[in-house]
Amino acid sequence: MAELKDAILDYVKKEYLEEDDDREISYDTPLISGGIVDSFSMVSLKRFLETKYAIQIPDAKATPEAFDSVNNILKMLEEFNVR
């Protein structure tokens, strides 16, 4: 679980933070409502999860709320038996 959490957190930092961006991101940091990931760029996060865990996340489940923090993402992934 901890490994999964960190893999997602690492991806978010690498994919969305600019080099000079010194914002701290934790498991609960609001990503979309906090302006770190815009809903448009969320697509690459969805693709990362689908590829890494060999799942298909239907659009209806890929909501801004479901992707709004690392913890929310983990909760969503549980539905796909990714733990």
Place this chain on the structure above:
Amino acid sequence: MAFNDSIRGIYQKELGDIRSAGIFKEERIICSPQDSEIEVQFPAGADEKRVINMCANNYLGLSSHPDVVEAARRGLDHRGYGMSSVRFICGTQDIHKELESKLTKFLGTEDTILFPSCMDANAGVFEAVLNDQDVMISDRLVHASIVDGMRLCKAQQDTFKHSDMGHLEEKLQLHAAARVKLIITDGSFSMDGDLAKLDQIVGLAEKYNALVFVDDSHASGFIGRTGRGTHEHCGVLGKIDIITTTLGKALGGASGGCVSGRRELVEMCRQKARPYLFSNTIPPVVVSGANAVLDIISRTTERRDKLERNTAFWRKGLTEAGLIIKEGETPIVPVMLFNAKLSQDFAKDLYQEGIYAVGFFFPVVAKGQARIRTQLSAAHEQHHLDKALAAFTKVGRKFEILHKSKQEIIERYGM
């Protein structure tokens, strides 16, 4: 009556939420033609006030230029007011073809198709040229109209960090298998005023066999030595596969836009782009005015040269006064204030000083990046810029932000 009190209440609540979030937009009423000086009623109903306009997209000062107005009037006399048709039924006049041909020549492309606006061009172009075997890879700071257009298209979507060529290259490698890979960027980014690294983007496109799309709305007419746009500035004329741009900014400022680029891609838009197929043709009066604009800027670089001088003066003046601006070379010059409320208060005080400029904050720009975006025009004379500079300095002194660092401003006013 379906629109009963309960339904009305839903919308009243939503509007109330927008107001309390402090992002309710209000129109300022202008009671004069667009120019470097305008008569403004703000708030609506207040006495008219003559102010210097520092926030129009009227980069070349052609919005109310007598030659353009006269050409528009001639168009009205000779080709009428409206066409009551889309382009392909009975909405294409000789002057529409003339304008498409002039734009092709000016932009250095193979062909051009007009749209009612650049918003429409961006809404229609991706769906017309790409399908689900393709991928669109866009810069994260592209204009909202591009985001909307990408959403309407079935191709895969991906994004790269703003102007980050390493990240773009990773994405091109990730999507190597796609039939068509389209790199999507603004030429000049409207909020920061920086330019896309089109030379490097074209280099990557050639390396990975991708196409390049550029929205040059904030560049056409004045960026580059002869004003062709960002592709001229970056030395890649003729290498951009799709350029979209607007007639609603430097090129006369009325309305209309276009897709210009590879012949086959433009033809695909004529066959399939929905805003072209299902929306009215641009009215003759606007087309005639735009034809005159293209004649003016093809004949002389005088206006873009003056804009360049104005921009250099303004950037230097603000910096020497001790304000923080976004570095760059375009006539979009953001004065950074970081705090949302400060940007609004600053703009209000400027208005009192006779300077019209608008503060932008989240969600229009990122949190903690609030600013006043100033835009230069060839219509500005030296006395306009002197007065505007004095006003920015006076208001900056009042808020005690002159010669202060970003950190100091944030410590005092917050993010």
